[in-house]
Amino acid sequence: MTQIPLSWLIALSAIVFTIGVVGVLVRRNALIIFMSIELMLNAANLAFVSFASHLKSLDGQIFVFFVMTVAAAEVAIGLAIIVQLFRLRETVFVDEIHLLKG
Amino acid sequence: MAALWNIPAVQVFTWALVKVLIILQVMLGVVSYLIYAERKICGHIQARTGPNRVGPLGLLQPIADVLKLLFKEEFIPAQANKIIFHIAPMLAVFPAIVTFAVIPMGPPPMFVVTDINVGLLLFMAMSSLGVYGITLAGWSSNNKYALLGGLRSSAQMISYELAMGLSTIPVILKSSTLSLVGIVEAQAGFYQIPGTPVWLPNWGIFHWYLVIPFVIFLITAFAETNRAPFDLPEAEGELVAGFHTEYSSMKWALFFLGEYMNMIVISSIAVTLFFGGWHGPGPAWAGLVWYLAKLFTLLFFFIWVRWTFPRLRYDQLMAFGWKVLLPASIVNVLIAALWLYGKGPN
Amino acid sequence: MLVLFFGFAALLVVCSLLVVLHKNPVTSALFLVLAFSALAGIYLLQGAEFLGLVQIVVYAGAIMVLFLFVIMYLNLQHDVETGVQTAVRRGIGWLAGAALLLVATTLLRRGWALGPANEQVPAMEHGNVAAIGKVLYSRYLFPFEITSILLLVAMVGVIVIARGRARTAGEGAR
Numbered sequence A: 001m002t003q004i005p006l007s008w009l010i011a012l013s014a015i016v017f018t019i020g021v022v023g024v025l026v027r028r029n030a031l032i033i034f035m036s037i038e039l040m041l042n043a044a045n046l047a048f049v050s051f052a053s054h055l056k057s058l059d060g061q062i063f064v065f066f067v068m069t070v071a072a073a074e075v076a077i078g079l080a081i082i083v084q085l086f087r088l089r090e091t092v093f094v095d096e097i098h099l100l101k102g
Numbered sequence B: 001m002a003a004l005w006n007i008p009a010v011q012v013f014t015w016a017l018v019k020v021l022i023i024l025q026v027m028l029g030v031v032s033y034l035i036y037a038e039r040k041i042c043g044h045i046q047a048r049t050g051p052n053r054v055g056p057l058g059l060l061q062p063i064a065d066v067l068k069l070l071f072k073e074e075f076i077p078a079q080a081n082k083i084i085f086h087i088a089p090m091l092a093v094f095p096a097i098v099t100f101a102v103i104p105m106g107p108p109p110m111f112v113v114t115d116i117n118v119g120l121l122l123f124m125a126m127s128s129l130g131v132y133g134i135t136l137a138g139w140s141s142n143n144k145y146a147l148l149g150g151l152r153s154s155a156q157m158i159s160y161e162l163a164m165g166l167s168t169i170p171v172i173l174k175s176s177t178l179s180l181v182g183i184v185e186a187q188a189g190f191y192q193i194p195g196t197p198v199w200l201p202n203w204g205i206f207h208w209y210l211v212i213p214f215v216i217f218l219i220t221a222f223a224e225t226n227r228a229p230f231d232l233p234e235a236e237g238e239l240v241a242g243f244h245t246e247y248s249s250m251k252w253a254l255f256f257l258g259e260y261m262n263m264i265v266i267s268s269i270a271v272t273l274f275f276g277g278w279h280g281p282g283p284a285w286a287g288l289v290w291y292l293a294k295l296f297t298l299l300f301f302f303i304w305v306r307w308t309f310p311r312l313r314y315d316q317l318m319a320f321g322w323k324v325l326l327p328a329s330i331v332n333v334l335i336a337a338l339w340l341y342g343k344g345p346n
Numbered sequence C: 001m002l003v004l005f006f007g008f009a010a011l012l013v014v015c016s017l018l019v020v021l022h023k024n025p026v027t028s029a030l031f032l033v034l035a036f037s038a039l040a041g042i043y044l045l046q047g048a049e050f051l052g053l054v055q056i057v058v059y060a061g062a063i064m065v066l067f068l069f070v071i072m073y074l075n076l077q078h079d080v081e082t083g084v085q086t087a088v089r090r091g092i093g094w095l096a097g098a099a100l101l102l103v104a105t106t107l108l109r110r111g112w113a114l115g116p117a118n119e120q121v122p123a124m125e126h127g128n129v130a131a132i133g134k135v136l137y138s139r140y141l142f143p144f145e146i147t148s149i150l151l152l153v154a155m156v157g158v159i160v161i162a163r164g165r166a167r168t169a170g171e172g173a174r
Helices: A006-026 A030-054 A059-089 B002-006 B008-045 B061-071 B082-102 B119-140 B144-167 B169-175 B180-185 B208-224 B249-274 B284-306 B314-343 C002-021 C025-045 C049-074 C084-109 C128-136 C141-163 C165-171
Strands: B190-192 B199-201
Touching (some): A006 A030, A030 A059, A030 C002, A030 C049, A059 C128, A059 C141, B002 B008, B008 B061, B008 B284, B061 B249, B082 B249, B144 B169, B144 B314, B180 B249, B208 B249, B208 B284, B208 B314, B249 B284, C002 C025, C025 C049, C049 C128
16 A cells, blocks of 8 residues: 655645635634634544554644544633633624624 | 346346335335324324325325325425525435435344445435535525525534444444444344343344433434424424425425335334344344334334424523533443453454 | 546545635535545545545544534534735735745646655554554554543533633532
8 A cells, every 4th residue: 555645645635724714714604603613623633633643653643633622612612612602692603703792 | 148147236226226226115105104104103193083084095196296296386485596506305305315325124134225334424424415405495485484494404413413422432442343234243142131130132222331322323313304303394383394494395395205205214223223124033034024124113212202292492402412412422422432341352 | 647636636625625715614624525525536546445445534523513513503604804904915915825836836846756665564454444453553562552541631621611711600519
């Protein structure tokens, strides 16, 4: 089984991370921003797994396991906050949530 | 051509393709006759005969049903999201069929399409993906009842998925492998209950610490396939027809097919984990016959339960899943782990 | 093998772009599910079987379902934004992304080599899952337990936050 060259995998991870960054900067819908953050986390996971397979070590995979768990917890709490924010402000666009009042 | 055949990858691929096609056709046939069996059994439970007009004993009824569904006019709601409306039924069927690739129906390597190291995890992944078909069907119909049905059904499915996964862990602890072929092989032969002259087959269900996990798995299987007594999302009385209100003709048939296919898959997994898979008296190649016998028994039990118990209300359903089944399956993992640790490696 | 990798990688990049570009949040979420599935495929190609399937179970099967639930619950429609200010903001966003990509590729082009491999790798003869289990419960036991407490905290936090303020006053001791 020919191994996939490491530089290609890291390049893919960089591209997906950049797309996530662009998503956070360009979009104003809080849920899409959240999804772009998940994209960034997954790009980092991809880098971990690629190094784990190339260095023949399992530490990368264990770390990905923890990243997935923390990401799940973060998504749950983030979505609860967004739902609560929607109840107060009737919008999910981050541009319109700019008053500390209420 | 001969040179192409000599490449081992091509051979493996072709054999897998042949097996996949056979399983697909056979399972589609089993699903249609399962619908017929359900109507017959339901009829007899309700003290009447089921369908008996079309063909001898009503055996051609499924064919009549399929022909009717093929020729029906299809309605698509005006404001529905067309692409997702079309894809949702496919998403409901696809995860169920994919799981057939790893179920051993007879002695390997001939009777299993592929044996991967993490077969049980693939089943869990596909049952997680099964939520999408229903959620998207409910949302894309642009209909309040469908949306409610879809959301309720997906909430129910993801709640019971946890208990299902946890209830399979004692089986994994016993067999020390996630591969379904390995789990079946760990159930070969007989074992003697120490201190008594009783010999039992080494099936999962005959070990005391796997009885309650089996019960939990069965209950969560009812919930995962949206079958009674957990079928509130598609209850005719409460929600019109739930998430498939706006679907007609072949798309509705696909949902129906997906539900029965899901039922067959979960029963197959239950047979593999708890009933010894294809093991049974007789020669090894008769394993397929034993597997089918066990599968049909479990399917009969599914149908029997549907027409016997009343429906659970939604809050009762969710309370049961989170407050009873989940702690019970966690406690079972603990008990099984302690017992197996105390028994020592054998 | 490489063909499969190119297929999955192309699917991943295309789906990520569509997540960011599409106007309808539900379609973005579905493309993200597809992107995660492609990523799971890449993990499987690397030999990380457990992680690949857990990616589908956790990310594609649970987290994205949660996203879809919230989107459907909030009944979000298409994003409509027009105007010069929006276009300027978007232009700056894309420029920043391009700059980041340029930095990343410049860093990659310099010569770099892998460090020495880790010698304490548990043997993989019983499969990837058994090896992960051995490492997870021996070297990484403490992070594992801390993560379970983290999940408990997250669960309690979600229930408290999503419940709202008005109801907690009236509930009293429950």
